[in-house]
Amino acid sequence: MTRTFTLPDLGEGLTEAEIVAWLVAEGDVVVVDQAVAEVETAKSVVEVPTPYAGVVERLCAGEGETLEVGLPLLEVGEQAEPSGDRAEPSGDQAKPSGGRAEPSGGGAAGSAAAPQDETYREEERAGSGNVLVGYGTRDGVPEGTGPRRRRRPRDPGRLARGAPRPGAAGPGGFRSDDGTRVPMTGFQKAAATAMARSRAEIPEATIWVDVDFTPLTELRASRPDGPGLLAYLARFTTAALAGHPVLNARVDAGRDEIVRLDRVHLGLAVQGARGLVAPAVLGAERMTTAHLDAAIRDLVARAREGRATDEELTAGTFTLNNYGGLGVDGSAPIINHPQVAMLGVGRIIDRPWVVDGSVRPRKIAQVSFVFDHRVCDGVEAAAFLRAVTSAVEDPLSVIERL
Incomplete structure (x- = not known):
């Protein structure tokens, strides 16, 4: 069964948020209350936890896109069995055997992810001079690496908000007859x-x-x-x-x-x-x-x-x-x-x-x-x-x- 996690109400009258970074990728296994995305509102950058456990089947928006509260954020499916066919339970004494399966792509997030978060953030904050690289930025951190991977959806054309516009001019922007247009962030x-x-x-x-x-x-x-x-x-x-x-x-x-x-x-x-x-x-x-x-x-x-x-x-x-x-x-x-x-x-x-x-x-x-x-x-x-x-x-x- 696939469950859709929609962008939750972030409080204080906020009605939309921009996807700053995905903290999971399609195929990852997630647990309840695990942070799956960083989103930027008009007030701050916050992590959004998932209420569902299972396998991430689909990321419904790309980094840099703005979602309204209530629109799909990601889809989570049931986790596959570790191996072979599972015997049907007999009465109330039979229980599934084996542990949680690792996703084929690696990088499953579990309880060990928490202490790594701060290390990742400190690495991102390292800057030159008096200017610090802010929390939630992607500069200097290769996507798909580090304790908390940041990868773009494998199939951008499947995004709920539509495929990238023709003549795309980089993240968040697109070219038109009168120049390059870049959507304003919530901030x-x-x-x-x-x-x-x-x-x-x-x-x-x-x-x-x-x-x-x-x-x-x-x-x-x-x-x-x-x-x-x-x-x-x-x-x-x-x-x-x-x-x-x-x-x-x-x-x-x-x-x-x-x-x-x-x-x-x-x-x-x-x-x-x-x-x-x-x-x-x-x-x-x-x-x-x-x-x-x-x-x-x-x-x-x-x-x-x-x-x-x-x-x-x-x-x-x-x-x-x-x-x-x-x-x-x-x-x-x-x-x-x-x-x-x-x-x-x-x-x-x-x-x-x-x-x-x-x-x-x-x-x-x-x-x-x-x-x-x-x-x-x-x-x-x-x-x-x-x-x-x-x-x-x-x-x-x-x-x-x-």
């Missing part, structure tokens, strides 16, 4: 919706100032085992928000109210495995600079690997964007709706700067601030920006007061 669609909503609803304004980072970089250099620059910026930001709470807020347009929030969940723009995300350090207003440093390093590492929690990805109340790491001086970013403001820092470079009447080389960076003009005017926005930048230019005096 990309969710991000596009959020950004479009921000532009449509928020009357944003941007201000900026060039800031002398020399004192802060010297402080950082004098404490090589101390907090990083981003941790200091985070601490100065939370301190400035304490003096300007209207910028840590939400706009309730339906009731014409500004809702000031009690906690600062400080979002950080991170280029993760699935794209740009802004996970938040929860309760950042209560943390010291050292505590913020540890929390930021942990959060950024997990976000790059796609392991930030749903709460961290959605709870942000204010975002700090260090786009200087991209090698750019300035930006006017889109506010992360439903937040009302974002602080951005460009690259720190040596520039001639006038200090006490003399021109000297200094470490200068542009700091920009984009805000929702519904919650405050330019005077308060400028005061907030100056509170942060003054702390950068004289960090010791500010740290003593914090």
Whole structure:
């Protein structure tokens, strides 16, 4: 008997998911609750376990395809007997003999697969520099090898969603008269919706100032085992928000109210495995600079690997964007709706700067601030920006007061 496993309801109103990778192939033997596929939703990459045991007869979608909840994911048939003809049971005492048959292609998954999973994921996370290969990617791992094999269906023409389009231009894309079309992932669609909503609803304004980072970089250099620059910026930001709470807020347009929030969940723009995300350090207003440093390093590492929690990805109340790491001086970013403001820092470079009447080389960076003009005017926005930048230019005096 063949049983069809359909894409289950993944919760939180999600109606579709993209097949990132198959963890089994046709002909493999699976057990109940074994992960059979990695799927990407608008929120995260998750493993989907099968409710059936048996032999995988058919994979009903290809990697890179998007399925709606309720459509067939794979078909599981009964497992063949290990050898010969099985005698019919006699009464209630007769039981089948022999163990589970191994599939002809090898690679049967059993209880031993669990400890191998983490090894596989760690291999995938190995990257160069500061960019990690995210969980669920296929780069650098040959398909059909490793503890958890990833092979494409043997017969793509049998896919439930139809055969590949003519003129296919690689995974997920196809050529048409006006160029190559690549379907947006669930994550990309969710991000596009959020950004479009921000532009449509928020009357944003941007201000900026060039800031002398020399004192802060010297402080950082004098404490090589101390907090990083981003941790200091985070601490100065939370301190400035304490003096300007209207910028840590939400706009309730339906009731014409500004809702000031009690906690600062400080979002950080991170280029993760699935794209740009802004996970938040929860309760950042209560943390010291050292505590913020540890929390930021942990959060950024997990976000790059796609392991930030749903709460961290959605709870942000204010975002700090260090786009200087991209090698750019300035930006006017889109506010992360439903937040009302974002602080951005460009690259720190040596520039001639006038200090006490003399021109000297200094470490200068542009700091920009984009805000929702519904919650405050330019005077308060400028005061907030100056509170942060003054702390950068004289960090010791500010740290003593914090």
